[in-house]
Amino acid sequence: MKKIKLGASGPQVSQLALGLMRSSAYEAKEMQALLEKALELGINFVDNADIYGGEHSSEGIYGQVMEQAPQLRDKFVVQTKCGICQGYYDSSYEHIMESVDTSLKRMKLETIDVLLLHRPDALMEPEEIARAFDELTKAGKVKYFGVSNMNPGQIENLKRCVSQDLLVDQMQMSIVHSPMIDAGICVNMTEQGAIMRDGSLLDYAQVHGITIQPWSIVQASWAQGSFLDHPDYEALNQVLQRLSEKYNITKAAVAVAWLLRHPANLQPITGTTNPEHLAELARAFDIRLTRPEWYELYLSAGKKLP
Numbered sequence: 001m002k003k004i005k006l007g008a009s010g011p012q013v014s015q016l017a018l019g020l021m022r023s024s025a026y027e028a029k030e031m032q033a034l035l036e037k038a039l040e041l042g043i044n045f046v047d048n049a050d051i052y053g054g055e056h057s058s059e060g061i062y063g064q065v066m067e068q069a070p071q072l073r074d075k076f077v078v079q080t081k082c083g084i085c086q087g088y089y090d091s092s093y094e095h096i097m098e099s100v101d102t103s104l105k106r107m108k109l110e111t112i113d114v115l116l117l118h119r120p121d122a123l124m125e126p127e128e129i130a131r132a133f134d135e136l137t138k139a140g141k142v143k144y145f146g147v148s149n150m151n152p153g154q155i156e157n158l159k160r161c162v163s164q165d166l167l168v169d170q171m172q173m174s175i176v177h178s179p180m181i182d183a184g185i186c187v188n189m190t191e192q193g194a195i196m197r198d199g200s201l202l203d204y205a206q207v208h209g210i211t212i213q214p215w216s217i218v219q220a221s222w223a224q225g226s227f228l229d230h231p232d233y234e235a236l237n238q239v240l241q242r243l244s245e246k247y248n249i250t251k252a253a254v255a256v257a258w259l260l261r262h263p264a265n266l267q268p269i270t271g272t273t274n275p276e277h278l279a280e281l282a283r284a285f286d287i288r289l290t291r292p293e294w295y296e297l298y299l300s301a302g303k304k305l306p
C-alpha cells in the first residue's frame with residue numbers, strides 16, 4: 001500500500017483510507033475483522049465522525065473493537081469529525097470541545113490524530129475555532145486538524161486565526177460526482193460543467209499542500225446508491241468492465257485507480273464494510289490508467305470536453 005504524507009506537515013498514512021460511516025449497521029466483531037483486513041493490506045488510516053450511526057454510534061463500535069482487540073490500538077491514524085448536529089451546523093468553541101470529549105470517550109482513545117470540521121457552518125467564527133484548536137492541542141486531545149466540504153475562501157478565512165496547519169479537506173468526488181474536475185476542464189465555457197462550485201479547490205490544495213480526501217467514491221448519489229452495475233450508468237459500466245478485464249482488477253478498483261491517477265495525490269476514503277471488497281480495492285495501486293483511459297471513463301459518465 002502506497003503511503004503519503006498527510007497535508008504539508010502531517011503523518012505518513014496509507015493513500016487508501018477506510019471510512020467507518022456504515023459500520024453502525026454491524027457488530028464490533030465484524031468491524032474487528034474489517035480493521036484487521038485493513039492492516040493486513042497496509043491501510044492504517046480510518047475516518048469516523050461524531051454523528052455516524054446515531055444511537056448505534058460508529059465511534060462507539062470503534063471503541064468496542066479497541067476494547068476487545070487492544071492489539072489494534074495504536075495501529076491506526078484515527079480521524080474523526082465534528083460540527084453536524086440534528087438540523088443545524090455548529091462550529092462553536094463549546095460544541096467542538098464537547099464533541100471531542102465525547103469522541104475520545106466513545107473510541108476509548110486519549111488522543112484523536114486528526115479532527116475535521118465536518119461542514120461549513122454559515123455562523124462559523126474563526127476566532128472561536130482557533131481557541132478550541134489551541135486548547136485541544138495544548139491538552140493533547142487532538143494532534144492535527146483539517147476541514148471537510150470547504151472551499152478555498154473558507155479555508156483562508158479559518159487560516160486568518162487558526163495557527164495549526166489545516167492538513168485535509170474531505171470532499172465528495174468520484175467519476176460520476178466530479179464538479180471539481182468539470183469546472184477545471186471547462187474554464188470560461190457556458191455549459192453546465194463550467195459552473196465553478198468549489199473555488200478551484202483541487203488547484204488550491206496542490207498549491208497549499210492540503211490532502212483532498214474523496215468520499216463516496218463508488219456512489220452516484222444518496223438516492224441512486226452505487227454507480228457500479230447501475231442501469232443509469234450503462235456506458236460507464238461498459239468501460240469499467242473492459243478496463244477491469246484488461247488490468248485484472250474489479251470495476252470498483254478501476255474507479256479508485258481513476259482517482260489515484262489525479263496528480264493531487266488524493267486520499268480516497270472507501271466506505272466498504274466488506275473485507276473482500278477492501279482487498280479488491282487495494283489492487284487499484286497495481287495499475288496506472290493511461291490518459292486516454294482516464295478521459296474515456298470521465299466521458300462515459302456523461303461528462304463533456306469543450
Ligand SMILES: NC(=O)c1ccc[n+]([C@@H]2O[C@H](COP(=O)([O-])OP(=O)(O)OC[C@H]3O[C@@H](n4cnc5c(N)ncnc54)[C@H](OP(=O)(O)O)[C@@H]3O)[C@@H](O)[C@H]2O)c1
Nearest residue numbers: 019020021047215216217218219252270271272273274277
Ligand atoms: N465528509 C463528508 O461529508 C462525508 C460524507 C459521506 C461519507 N464520508 C466518508 O466517506 C466514507 C465513504 O463514503 P461512502 O460509504 O458513501 O462511499 P463508497 O465507498 O462510495 O460507498 C460504499 C458503499 O458502496 C458499496 N459497494 C458496492 N460494491 C462495492 C465494491 N465492489 N467495492 C466497494 N464498495 C462497494 C459498499 O457496500 P459493501 O459494504 O457491501 O462493500 C458500500 O455500501 C464514509 O465511511 C465516511 O467516512 C464523508
